[in-house]
Amino acid sequence: xxxxxxxxxxxxxxxxxxxxxxxxxxxxxxxxxxxxxxxxxxxxxxxxxxxxxxxxxxxxxxxxxxxxxxxxxxxxxxxxxxxxxxxxxxxxxxxxxxxxxxxxxxxxxxxxxxxxxxxxxxxxxxxxxxxxxxxxxxxxxxxxxxxxxxxxxxxxxxxxxxxxxxxxxxxxxxxxxxxxxxxxxxxxxxxxxxxxxxxxxxxxx
Amino acid sequence: xxxxxxxxxxxxxxxxxxxxxxxxxxxxxxxxxxxxxxxxxxxxxxxxxxxxxxxxxxxxxxxxxxxxxxxxxxxxxxxxxxxxxxxxxxxxxxxxxxxxxxxxxxxxxxxxxxxxxxxxxxxxxxxxxxxxxxxxxxxxxxxxxxxxxxxxxxxxxxxxxxxxxxxxxxxxxxxxxxxxxxxxxxxxxxxxxxxxxxxxxxxxx
Numbered sequence: 001x002x003x004x005x006x007x008x009x010x011x012x013x014x015x016x017x018x019x020x021x022x023x024x025x026x027x028x029x030x031x032x033x034x035x036x037x038x039x040x041x042x043x044x045x046x047x048x049x050x051x052x053x054x055x056x057x058x059x060x061x062x063x064x065x066x067x068x069x070x071x072x073x074x075x076x077x078x079x080x081x082x083x084x085x086x087x088x089x090x091x092x093x094x095x096x097x098x099x100x101x102x103x104x105x106x107x108x109x110x111x112x113x114x115x116x117x118x119x120x121x122x123x124x125x126x127x128x129x130x131x132x133x134x135x136x137x138x139x140x141x142x143x144x145x146x147x148x149x150x151x152x153x154x155x156x157x158x159x160x161x162x163x164x165x166x167x168x169x170x171x172x173x174x175x176x177x178x179x180x181x182x183x184x185x186x187x188x189x190x191x192x193x194x195x196x197x198x199x200x201x202x203x204x205x
Numbered sequence: 206x207x208x209x210x211x212x213x214x215x216x217x218x219x220x221x222x223x224x225x226x227x228x229x230x231x232x233x234x235x236x237x238x239x240x241x242x243x244x245x246x247x248x249x250x251x252x253x254x255x256x257x258x259x260x261x262x263x264x265x266x267x268x269x270x271x272x273x274x275x276x277x278x279x280x281x282x283x284x285x286x287x288x289x290x291x292x293x294x295x296x297x298x299x300x301x302x303x304x305x306x307x308x309x310x311x312x313x314x315x316x317x318x319x320x321x322x323x324x325x326x327x328x329x330x331x332x333x334x335x336x337x338x339x340x341x342x343x344x345x346x347x348x349x350x351x352x353x354x355x356x357x358x359x360x361x362x363x364x365x366x367x368x369x370x371x372x373x374x375x376x377x378x379x380x381x382x383x384x385x386x387x388x389x390x391x392x393x394x395x396x397x398x399x400x401x402x403x404x405x406x407x408x409x410x
């Protein structure tokens with residue numbers, strides 16, 4: 001498919017480098033921009049330039065931030081001794097949306113993945129172990145996704161911290177709120193059974 | 206969902222203005238760009254800026270072009286008297302991909318649509334009728350999609366040209382190559398039956 005303009009060709013090539021967007025979709029998006037007022041495209045282009053030029057990462061938790069220390073880490077009402085370890089910024093947003101977590105985060109920026117050649121040294125692990133060595137750190141919650149890579153990374157962190165007095169916890173796995181027994185997969189149902197909780201506790205949540 | 210950086214927020218807002226992209230996908234794309242080398246985002250931003258600043262439209266056929274007259278219109282081997290009327294540049298690409306058309310195109314830039322407030326004056330129709338008035342124009346192929354708007358626009362053009370000596374044709378509708386009778390919808394099958402062609406002709410194609 002030879003495009004009639006090299007500027008269109010170039011835009012389609014660049015747009016189709018984005019994940020999940022092929023050449024046909026890229027062409028549709030480029031033609032949409034050409035039909036829209038030019039200022040729309042210029043705004044989009046400017047926002048992408050600013051995104052990579054100005055966004056920085058919090059020096060404490062490595063989450064995205066416009067400041068050196070992000071709003072969560074600099075909030076004195078939050079418990080700096082309770083650290084939730086997550087893979088990336090989307091997990092921070094997911095946990096923040098619950099409105100139930102009042103500790104700090106630690107964003108690893110990825111997971112250990114021998115298949116993709118990502119080892120512990122490429123993740124923000126050393127700064128986590130430094131935090132773990134500080135006297136006020138009392139609990140670390142491993143909140144990585146339950147994939148092969150997530151489990152590997154969980155286990156790596158656990159091995160490094162198991163002989164410290166820090167409490168290491170992870171999210172409960174079980175039935176989702178509103179789930180029906182008959183439609184739940186047997187692994188989840190089995191785990192919910194083994195990790196059953198006192199009824200009084202479930203009423204408090 | 207409050208994002209931790211105003212640059213990220215801004216990029217997500219701009220990306221989610223694209224058709225078919227919601228806030229979740231926009232966030233995924235923005236985070237992908239943040240993880241990639243910054244040059245990728247800068248290239249994408251530059252290509253979008255150039256797209257709207259430098260792309261122009263061919264003065265003859267109104268297709269996208271880097272020149273005043275596009276490569277198709279300026280090709281002396283093509284028949285300027287055979288004009289294929291299409292809605293937009295994607296239709297030009299589709300017909301060009303067949304490698305069977307050696308005439309010129311005329312890109313309307315849309316279809317008559319009272320629902321969206323698009324009347325004949327907003328489309329490139331007058332220049333089509335001008336071309337139709339030129340002595341070497343012998344056939345106009347109406348290649349608009351078979352939607353309500355496409356049929357309306359086809360009919361509008363047909364009414365304006367029906368008393369001229371120009372041949373007005375349209376694409377054959379029928380079974381797609383490889384289609385099986387039992388899985389074809391009845392309207393298509395019915396039309397294929399009514400517009401049946403001599404067997405010798407089908408062997409030549």
